[in-house]
Amino acid sequence: MDDSPASGITKRDFLHAAGCGLVGTALAVGTGCSAATGHHDEDRGDAVGNPSDKAVLWQRRMPIRYKADVAVIGGGIAGVSAACAAARSGAKVVLIERFAVTGGNMTAGGVGSFCGESAGQGEVFDEIIARLDQFGAVAPYKPYPDGDARIFNHEILAIVLQEMLLSRGVKLLLHTRFVDAIADNGRLTHCILCGKSGPEALCARQFIDCSGEADLARAAGFEIMKGRPEDGMQLPMSMMFFIRHVSAGDARAEVPESRFGKIEKREDLPMTSVWPNGPGGNAIKIKIPMFDSGDTESLTAAEIRARRRMMEVLDYYQRVEKKPWLLNHCSPMIGVREGRRVVGDYVLTVDDLRAGARFDDAVARGVFYLDGHKPDDDKRTYILPKDQLAVPPYQIPFRSLLARDGRNLLVAGRCFSADQLALSSARVSTTCAMMGQAAGIAAAKSALNDCDPRDLDYADVRREVVSRGARLEA
Numbered sequence: 001m002d003d004s005p006a007s008g009i010t011k012r013d014f015l016h017a018a019g020c021g022l023v024g025t026a027l028a029v030g031t032g033c034s035a036a037t038g039h040h041d042e043d044r045g046d047a048v049g050n051p052s053d054k055a056v057l058w059q060r061r062m063p064i065r066y067k068a069d070v071a072v073i074g075g076g077i078a079g080v081s082a083a084c085a086a087a088r089s090g091a092k093v094v095l096i097e098r099f100a101v102t103g104g105n106m107t108a109g110g111v112g113s114f115c116g117e118s119a120g121q122g123e124v125f126d127e128i129i130a131r132l133d134q135f136g137a138v139a140p141y142k143p144y145p146d147g148d149a150r151i152f153n154h155e156i157l158a159i160v161l162q163e164m165l166l167s168r169g170v171k172l173l174l175h176t177r178f179v180d181a182i183a184d185n186g187r188l189t190h191c192i193l194c195g196k197s198g199p200e201a202l203c204a205r206q207f208i209d210c211s212g213e214a215d216l217a218r219a220a221g222f223e224i225m226k227g228r229p230e231d232g233m234q235l236p237m238s239m240m241f242f243i244r245h246v247s248a249g250d251a252r253a254e255v256p257e258s259r260f261g262k263i264e265k266r267e268d269l270p271m272t273s274v275w276p277n278g279p280g281g282n283a284i285k286i287k288i289p290m291f292d293s294g295d296t297e298s299l300t301a302a303e304i305r306a307r308r309r310m311m312e313v314l315d316y317y318q319r320v321e322k323k324p325w326l327l328n329h330c331s332p333m334i335g336v337r338e339g340r341r342v343v344g345d346y347v348l349t350v351d352d353l354r355a356g357a358r359f360d361d362a363v364a365r366g367v368f369y370l371d372g373h374k375p376d377d378d379k380r381t382y383i384l385p386k387d388q389l390a391v392p393p394y395q396i397p398f399r400s401l402l403a404r405d406g407r408n409l410l411v412a413g414r415c416f417s418a419d420q421l422a423l424s425s426a427r428v429s430t431t432c433a434m435m436g437q438a439a440g441i442a443a444a445k446s447a448l449n450d451c452d453p454r455d456l457d458y459a460d461v462r463r464e465v466v467s468r469g470a471r472l473e474a
């Protein structure tokens, strides 16, 4: 294939230039695409071959710059855990992260506490805690549910995760976005990445989707799901921002008059949580519901809305409550609790959680309550009545980390295969880390034994997960 735009291609078609060290990709971009709210994504290729004002064909040849046993897409807590675990197993691992730091919601998103059970999550998470502790950057351990939120310093977490990845030999690519995938009959062969060097390909034997949004599964054309069944609406997003305490003499209202909406009463605030953030500061979390993290324009609107809301909330505290607080900074990205999820061999349900489900192929465990807030309300309102939020410890089966439509795709973290309410518990960082470690172990085993994850002896995966410090009892 050559580099010039091909005419006559009528469907999305990834062409593999075998043996030449280059891959070519053909992408159709339609302006009439609908926001993905349901299951299968739109077929982006339909309009290609008939260039019009609705679609263009973009095609280029690019180098295969990276080759790995295991490719991990997304460097949140799940992705870091997966990459660290796979590397510990002896696999050659590449981790792709679109931001400047790994950690996802837990660093760039400004979240500063590990919810759920923070002991017995596996050796990767144990090392995260131990390294944070060396900085004096994590609160002492308390078992769940007494300690349901273990506070840490998210700036320190960013350096801890980075150093752990490097010490285990993971090839880390920052400022690098996963763009597309090449799959043949359910088998992924390459990812298309775009960093500052431009589009490049990554070839791997096993892939783990830790993007939080099922970006890899979606690009491969595998089935995905999102939100509540009736309309696809997601759990609300929240924005984290940070204030510093100043002396009464330095205190002032920072927000110019009539620039943003005015909030005069506490009950008119959106759901607002004020967290400790070291001496002399607080982290503040505000709820921003009713946006779609999987739609470019909706996510943009959410970020704009969140920063405006931040100004209104800041103004309320400074002007109405006379708090001696000044704005320090806002997280560079809004926090997304729920995005697209992969449909796996097994979809974990809220009924499984309520029953404290146990599985022969269990590889992770959750304990956190059903922290599912109403998708269409900015107050502290739950989907379920408060007396129905608690769940007993439950197990997560290996099958819910296996993309149903893929042969060599695992998934971990908040885009794993679960319904919305099951996710509202399992999305906490401790459980995401546990899933990540399990997916990393399984991907490395598959790559090193030249088989697919589905062909592994699940009991063997489970044994390895347990031997690496994960407590699975439910």
Ligand SMILES: Cc1cc2nc3c(=O)[nH]c(=O)nc-3n(C[C@H](O)[C@H](O)[C@H](O)COP(=O)(O)OP(=O)(O)OC[C@H]3O[C@@H](n4cnc5c(N)ncnc54)[C@H](O)[C@@H]3O)c2cc1C
Pocket (backbone or CB within 6 Å): 073, 074, 075, 076, 077, 078, 079, 096, 097, 098, 099, 102, 103, 104, 105, 106, 109, 111, 112, 113, 114, 115, 116, 149, 176, 177, 178, 179, 210, 211, 212, 213, 215, 237, 238, 239, 240, 285, 334, 335, 336, 337, 412, 413, 414, 415, 427, 428, 429, 430, 432
């Ligand atoms: C506001 C808020 C508060 C929360 N509070 C808590 C709490 O107190 N305690 C707790 O334990 N949990 C909390 N959670 C939940 C928890 O933070 C997340 O569910 C968890 O961190 C998810 O981890 P993850 O690795 O699955 O996903 P993410 O953290 O979303 O990580 C995904 C990573 O993939 C990267 N990525 C995405 N797409 C691409 C791409 N195309 N190419 C390259 N990289 C990509 C992202 O940049 C990101 O680094 C909170 C969540 C939110 C939003």
